Amino acid sequence: MIQRISHFFTAIVHRILPDPLIFAILLTVVTFVLAFGLTPTQPAELVVLWGAGFWNLLAFSMQMALILVTGHALASSPLVKRMLVALASSARTPGQAVMLVAFVGAVACAINWGFGLVLGAMLSREVARRVKGTDYRLLVACAYMGFLTWHGGLSGSVPLVAATRGNPMEKTIGLIPVSHTIFTGYNAFITFALIVLLPILARLMMPRPEDVVSVDPRLLEEPPTVERTLSPDATFAERLEESRAxxxxxxxxxxxxxxxxTIEKGFVLDIDTVNLMFLAAGMILHKTPMGYARAIGTAAKGASGIMIQFPFYAGIQALMDHSGLAGVITRWFVDVANVHTFPLLAFLSSAVINFAVPSGGGHWVVQGPFVMPAAKALGADLGKSAMAIAYGEAWTNMAQPFWALPALAIAGLGVRDIMGYCVTALLFSGLVFVAGMYLF
Known part of the structure; x- marks a missing residue:
């Protein structure tokens, strides 16, 4: 049954889902129309809001581009490549292959979302090289499906921001310690259930042998070596460029x-830390500064989607936030909630908002001022309410191509290739999120 469901969604998505850039442009148009129709903001004001917010994600865009290129460059180093080969070689059959990638991706994203996205995509390439008969689209989808665990993991933006002094909601509801969010029974259930069930779901989604789409061999071609051997008469400048010291x-x-x-402030595994660790490790493993620069140059070819699309989402987020549209949509759900239905409705409102604001931190800024005071007034669990926002954001990432861009760039695929499988994962993972919130 699950195979038929995934086949159905794959066929539908392949026909109707446009390129992520077109998706972002159409989403901008829809947001303009909704903001004009549902808020008192005038068209000229909306244009100003959009333009003023268009460049708000420049720093974040650079972070994402760096995690893509530094992760890709690190993976191309001989040592990491041997490690990935060893891990990929543990899978002997197509079924084992997709289960391995789904499991590793889910565990890695629970540790750190940026690390997990890059590692899962790199592993899917190595597995595709070694396990013949594996559907490459499903392998890469499995790598991205692991992203479902990120917001309940150690790098989840909403629970970490909610516990941080100075966050926008501190004066309204106070701080919410991570012992009430990340380190709770319901979050442990949801995270571990996803880690266990996603590989099983991946195995059940495998297409029939006649429907398998094998990888284009050109996508798996080894990049040219970045090492250079200096001639005896190399200049001083050339020796500096290839200096291991x-x-x-x-x-x-x-x-x-x-x-x-770490000594002064404690250990923080944020995106900047991951990028710095990737850069330092890549520099060592590629042996010389210019060897590393050549590896970065090869990896940078896949960063174009991030550079052109992220500004559109920054403009959309500005429209949602400053026009009040995000508040209108959130209130539709929150105003009909009671103490029992509040987690579910907060989860669903976050899922809807995520199509326009696919950012964990952005969700806390956009939804927190509406969801959290309502939760406090109803007597709902504040920690669970915050996590409902987080889970909703993670859930509909399976139907929103924003976060898939780094993984797709590494894998060499398009969003239509994987999104049918991801939508199937969305359907079944939704049951896990809701069950976890209500069973504990």
């Missing part, structure tokens, strides 16, 4: 900074 120096300074910061 400089690569080691950069890595040592990065490591020293991370150690000092």
């Amino acid at each position: 400089l690569a080691i120096l950069v890595a040592l300074v990065c490591a020293a900074y991370l150690i000092i910061r």
Whole structure:
């Protein structure tokens, strides 16, 4: 049955889902229309809001581009490649292959979302090289399906921001410690259930042998080596460029900074930390500064989608937030809730908002001012209410191509190739999220 469901959604998505850039443009138009129809904001004001917010995600866009290129460059180093090969070689059959990628992706995203996205995509490529007869689309979808665990994991934006002093909701509801969000029984149930069930779901979604789409061999071609051997008459400048000492120096300074910061402020595994760790490790493993630069140059070819699409989502988020449209949509759900239905309705409202604001931190800014005071007034569990926002954002990422861009760039596929499988994962994972919130 699950195979037929995934086949149905794959066929539908392949026909109707446009390229992610077109999706972002159409979503911008829909947001304009809804904001004009449902809020008192005038068209000229909406244009100003959109334009003023268009560049608001520049720093985040750079972070995402860096995690893509530094992760890709790290994976192309000989040592990491051997490690990925060893892990990929543990799968002997197509069924084992998709289960392995789904499991590793889910565990890695629970540790850190950026690390998980890159690792899952890189592993799917290595598995495709070694396990013949595996549907490459499903492998890459499995890597992205692991992203369902991220907001209940150690890098979840909403629970971490809710526990941080100075966050927008502190004066209204106070701080919500992570012991009431991440480290709770219901979150442990949801996270572990997803880690266990996603590989099983992946196995059940496998297409029939005659429907398998094998990987284009060109996508798996090994990039040219980035190592250079200097001639005996190399110039001083060339020797500097290929100096192992400089690569080691950069890595040592990065490591020293991370150690000092950890001693002073505690260990924080955020996106900047992951990028710095990837950069330092890549510099060491590629041996020389220019060897690493050449690996980055090869990896950077896949970052174009991030550069062109993320500004559109920044504009959409500005429209949702400053026009009041996000508040209108959230109130539709919250105003009809009682203490028993509140987690479900907060979850569903977050799921809807996520199509226009696919950002964990953005959700807390946009939805927190409406959801959390209502939860407090109803006497609902504040921690669970915050996590309902988080779960809704993670859930509909399976139908929103925004976060798939880094994984797709590494894998060399388009969003239509994987989204049918991801929508199937959305249907079944929704049951896990709701069950976890209501059984505990």
